Amino acid sequence: MKSDRFERWLQNIHHTRDEEISCSECFDSVSHFVEVEVSGEDPAIKLPQVRQHLDQCPACREEYETLRDLRRLEEEDGIPSADDLQDLIP
């Protein structure tokens, strides 16, 4: 719904800071951010600027969420083989 989208945008405006890191800076640190999170620590405490950027930038957030889930999968069951992953494609 458009109203939900507008509310999300208002949230983004609300949490806007004068200084925010760029997508490149976020990319440089996102693997560290994920590693801290997977270790059980709160990455927002250690890397608050990355957390803030991820909350504002949907592209970087989606990459982060995929990386985090992939890293967790690696930790738990291992990442499936390429053949197994291809089998998920109909």
Next chain:
Amino acid sequence: MSSTRTNQEWLHDLNASGALQEAAIADLRDLLLRAALYFFSRNLGDFRGLSREEITQRAEDCAQDALLAVLKHLPDFRGDSKFSTWAYKFAINIAMMAARRERWKGVSLDELASSDESSFFEWMMQDKSDGVAPERFAMQGEIRGIIQDVIRNDLTDKQRRVLSLMIFNEVPMDEVVRHLGANRNAIYKMLHDARRKIKSSLQARGFEVGEMLSLFGASG
């Protein structure tokens, strides 16, 4: 096996020569292919109409591009994560761009970029108007007016186009980047500047953003 290498072993083997390096590159490419396939498997909606073979081929292409990117950036690896985690992000980044390009091919972004933001606001207000007290509705309208003023008067044409594409039409950032021949940093900065201007204009007119959020039903 790739998964048993330490960070130091990855760096050593990839910087070696001969069979040791070849094996490390093959293992790395396999990891990157799996990361690309993992992203694609979560986003199959981006590939409607493509066969499994075609999707797999795109994942192979992404893995190859990611391999080149990882090798190019190898000196930048700081060791603050597992090497594989650091490498995966290149594959995910490239796979996401490929997926969004596939999903949005054939859509005229010029047309979307030129759409007037007022239609978005009208629709939004209509959507929220049911059951809203008149006073609250009037305040929502005032906030909408301030935001529209900023968009019309304080933003550059390019900022308005980016806003129209990404906020009003939900075009993914990488497609906007491609359409405008820019990069993510530049697009992000435009959005950031727009947010800052809107926030300060609202505050200058006496609206605290927390109050604004509650008016529209969002929580801070």
